[in-house]
Amino acid sequence: MTTALIVIDVQTGLFTPPPAQAEHVLAAINKLIARAREEHVPVIFVQHETADDELPYGTPAWSLVETLLALPTDPVVRKTTPNSFLRTGLAALLAGLGVEHLIVCRYATEFCVDTTIRQAAALGYAITLAADAHTTHDKSHASGEWIRRHHNATLSSLDSFGVPIAARPTEAIVSAGLAHG
Template sequence: MKSALVVIDVQKGLFEPEPAPFDADLVISRINTLSSRGRKAGVPVIFVQHETADGALSHGTPVWELDPRLQVAPGDHLIRKTTPDSFLRTRLTELLTKLEATHLILCGYATEFCVDTTARRAAGLKYHVTLAADAHTTHDKAHAPADAIRAHHNATLPAIGSYGVPIDAILSRDIVFNEGA
C-alpha cells in the first residue's frame, strides 16, 4: 500500500483564538512527528486548508494560514477546500491518484466535522484509512466535551464495515510507515 498523510484544517483561525482546541499543543506536536516520520519513509504530506468566501477563514487572510507551529517542508502539498469533505470540489483525488496512494493517514481538525467527513468519504472511495487517534481534535461543544468527541470517533469510525475497506484508529506513535510493503 502506498500511503499519504493528510493534515486537515490546522489553521491559525481555528487554533489561535482562546479557548484552543482540546489538546492543541500535543496534537500539533504529534502531527509534526507523523509528518517527519512520513517524509523520511517517502510518504507524501498533504495539508488541507478550509476557506470561506468571506469571514472567519477567507482565503489568503492571516487566519486562513496554517498554524505556524506546523512543520511544513518543501515538497509538501497544499489543498484548498470549502466544505467538511476534503474531496468535494478539490484536487485531492487527482493528487492522490498521481501519488498512487491507496492508504490515507488522517489527522487534524475538527474531529466531528472535517476529519469524520473526510474519513468516511475516503473509505467510500476505497482508500484504506488510518485515523491518527491522538492527532485529531476539536473544541468542546454544548452536547459533549472535545475529549469525549475524539474518543467517540476513535471508537465508532473503525466499527463501520460497510465500506469494504478498513478505517483504523491508531495512536500516532504506533503508526508504521512501511511503503511498498
C-alpha cells in the same frame, strides 16, 4: 500499498482559541510529518476557506499553524466544505501519486474528520486515523476529548465500505512505519 499523510484544517484561525489538547495534537501531527519525510511518504495539507471573515483564502487566519513542519513544496488542497474531496483536486492528486492508504490527522473531529474519512472509505482508500492527532473545540453537549474518543470508536467500527478504517495512536503509527500501510 502506497501511503500519503493528509493534514487537514490545522490553521491559525481554527486554533485561535486553541481546541482541546491542541499542544499534544500538534506535537503528534509533527511526529507523523517527520516520520513521513524520513520514509518519503507524501505529506498533503488541506486548508478550509470561507468567503466571509472567518477563513478567507490567503489571510493569516487561513494560514497553517506556524509550528507545523510544513514545507513550501508540500501540496496544498483548498476546500470549502467538511469533505476534503468535494470540489477539490484531492482525489486527482492522490491518484497521480498512486495512493491507496491514507493516514489522517486534523482539526474538527465531528465535521471534517468524520466527513472526509467516510468519503475516503467510499472511494476505496484504506484509512488510518491518528487517534490522538485530531481535535475539536469543546461543545455545550460534549468535551472535545469526548468527541474525539467517540469518533475514534465509531469510525474504526465501520466495515460496510469494504476497506479497513483503523484508529491508532500516533506512537504506534510512527513505530510501525507509515510507508508500510
